[in-house]
Amino acid sequence: MDFLGWRVFPLLTLLASFLFIFYMRTSSKPSNSECSLLPHDRFWILSNNIVTPSGVISGAVEVRGGNIISVVEKENQQWKIKSNVVDYGDAVVMPGLIDVHAHIDEPGRTEWEGFSSGTKAAAAGGVTTLIDMPLNSCPSTVSEETLKLKVDAAEDKIYVDVGFWGGLVPDNAFNRTALEGLLKAGVLGLKSFMCPSGINDFPMTNASHIKEGLNVLAKYKRPLLVHAEVELDSESDFEASDGINDARSYSTYLKTRPPSWEEAAIRELLEVTKDTRTGGPSEGSHVHIVHLSDTRASLDMIKGAKNSGDSLSVETCPHYLAFSSEEIPDGDTRYKCSPPIRDSANRERLWDALMEGHIDMLSSDHSPTVPELKRFHEGDFLKAWGGISSLQYVLPVTWSYGRKYGITLNQLASWWSERPAKLAGQDFKGSIVSGNHADIVVWEPDTEFELDDNHTAYHKNPSISAYMGKRLSGKVLATFVRGNLVYKEGQHAPVACGVPIVAK
Ligand SMILES: NC(=O)N[C@H]1NC(=O)NC1=O
Ligand SMILES: [Zn+2]
Numbered sequence: 001m002d003f004l005g006w007r008v009f010p011l012l013t014l015l016a017s018f019l020f021i022f023y024m025r026t027s028s029k030p031s032n033s034e035c036s037l038l039p040h041d042r043f044w045i046l047s048n049n050i051v052t053p054s055g056v057i058s059g060a061v062e063v064r065g066g067n068i069i070s071v072v073e074k075e076n077q078q079w080k081i082k083s084n085v086v087d088y089g090d091a092v093v094m095p096g097l098i099d100v101h102a103h104i105d106e107p108g109r110t111e112w113e114g115f116s117s118g119t120k121a122a123a124a125g126g127v128t129t130l131i132d133m134p135l136n137s138c139p140s141t142v143s144e145e146t147l148k149l150k151v152d153a154a155e156d157k158i159y160v161d162v163g164f165w166g167g168l169v170p171d172n173a174f175n176r177t178a179l180e181g182l183l184k185a186g187v188l189g190l191k192s193f194m195c196p197s198g199i200n201d202f203p204m205t206n207a208s209h210i211k212e213g214l215n216v217l218a219k220y221k222r223p224l225l226v227h228a229e230v231e232l233d234s235e236s237d238f239e240a241s242d243g244i245n246d247a248r249s250y251s252t253y254l255k256t257r258p259p260s261w262e263e264a265a266i267r268e269l270l271e272v273t274k275d276t277r278t279g280g281p282s283e284g285s286h287v288h289i290v291h292l293s294d295t296r297a298s299l300d301m302i303k304g305a306k307n308s309g310d311s312l313s314v315e316t317c318p319h320y321l322a323f324s325s326e327e328i329p330d331g332d333t334r335y336k337c338s339p340p341i342r343d344s345a346n347r348e349r350l351w352d353a354l355m356e357g358h359i360d361m362l363s364s365d366h367s368p369t370v371p372e373l374k375r376f377h378e379g380d381f382l383k384a385w386g387g388i389s390s391l392q393y394v395l396p397v398t399w400s401y402g403r404k405y406g407i408t409l410n411q412l413a414s415w416w417s418e419r420p421a422k423l424a425g426q427d428f429k430g431s432i433v434s435g436n437h438a439d440i441v442v443w444e445p446d447t448e449f450e451l452d453d454n455h456t457a458y459h460k461n462p463s464i465s466a467y468m469g470k471r472l473s474g475k476v477l478a479t480f481v482r483g484n485l486v487y488k489e490g491q492h493a494p495v496a497c498g499v500p501i502v503a504k
């Protein structure tokens with residue numbers, strides 16, 4: 001090789017390596033191929049039951065680069081000539097569930113629930129996005145710094161997408177700079193409690209804190225989620241009485257948190273939600289009442305406020321729809337949650353309200369702890385942790401208990417995906433339409449299974465779930481998150497490629 005050759009050769013080698021790296025980066029899947037159990041970037045999902053906003057169709061969903069790029073009815077049959085077809089036959093293809101109310105207790109209480117275990121459970125249950133509550137982890141997510149701890153803890157551990165609510169607490173409620181810092185750092189909205197939360201670093205707020213919070217949220221057009229119960233003195237005296245009231249009896253617990261607690265909180269809250277009306281001082285903000293249990297006065301007040309133009313929505317949870325106080329055995333603290341599960345007449349009215357559209361959506365309120373704090377062996381309802389573990393089961397539970405009320409697949413999609421996406425400001429999630437993220441659950445409505453010891457539960461401490469021992473119908477076959485097949489029949493993708501959702 002002549003002199004020029006010796007100089008050009010290394011340069012050519014360098015250029016070739018650059019070109020090779022560039023080619024690899026642009027031609028391979030945008031994400032690590034271990035993110036998915038399916039090795040395609042572009043593929044077609046076929047089913048005779050695809051749930052779209054305009055009804056259930058037979059056809060195909062075309063996915064490319066993590067997005068849905070077309071939804072076609074069977075008559076068109078374009079996919080017949082394509083490869084990369086996954087045919088699910090009669091199984092239901094539905095938008096992945098968006099759980100706007102889950103407590104993932106990492107950092108700080110990972111033994112209660114963590115990002116890896118919690119999102120594995122979500123994926124196995126068809127939940128493709130969850131929004132983490134700001135309390136039960138340690139520290140609580142109440143500032144820019146503590147949000148960073150959350151996002152860092154989630155990194156590389158999440159199998160589904162995860163967004164974060166921030167906490168509205170007395171410490172930041174009157175500090176506009178701090179609240180704006182938290183919102184600018186990316187929380188999707190705020191959450192506050194009108195009664196003690198059970199967590200020391202998450203104190204309760206009153207109506208003035210909430211009013212201030214809404215005013216800041218208005219600028220960012222994000223919601224405030226509220227745990228609406230207030231402690232009424234006359235009722236809490238009950239707890240002090242000894243002897244007569246057996247702490248192992250569910251009715252004892254029920255009396256400590258009567259419907260009047262929800263009613264009083266909601267009445268107080270609805271004075272402030274007036275600010276969210278068009279032309280009001282907090283127009284642009286929104287109030288979302290979490291886990292409604294009471295259907296007496298509370299529901300009518302909520303209907304009234306919505307009719308008056310308040311920007312207001314309300315959720316309930318599967319456990320209020322599945323269980324009733326009459327059937328909770330003495331000492332079975334797995335059923336303890338707040339507000340409490342009430343009687344069967346109340347449960348029927350919750351179903352009516354859901355079916356009639358007065359309850360807007362569902363969420364899990366997955367709120368686990370360790371078995372010792374559930375005090376299962378003592379069965380003490382007054383001392384046990386309040387919270388029900390359910391994340392992996394919410395789809396089959398809603399379906400199994402809802403079938404007798406005639407719920408439809410489109411209602412399921414609306415309660416679990418479309419409306420939650422809207423609440424969390426996720427414009428590209430929540431429905432199977434072209435342009436959205438390919439967040440999809442595939443499930444068999446008629447397949448039954450038992451939550452016994454042979455059933456694999458992925459969340460932490462499954463023994464404390466109130467659903468253990470139940471027989472359910474509705475088996476999840478596959479879950480796609482942004483086109484990645486993250487779960488398939490008892491197996492998760494090798495790498496956790498969910499994305500932390502940070503609001504801009
Ligand atoms: N701190 C916490 O998770 N509380 C939740 N548990 C429950 O049952 N209701 C709640 O608000
Ligand atoms: Zn709550």
Ligand SMILES: [Zn+2]
Pocket residue numbers: 101103133365367
């Ligand atoms: Zn909660």
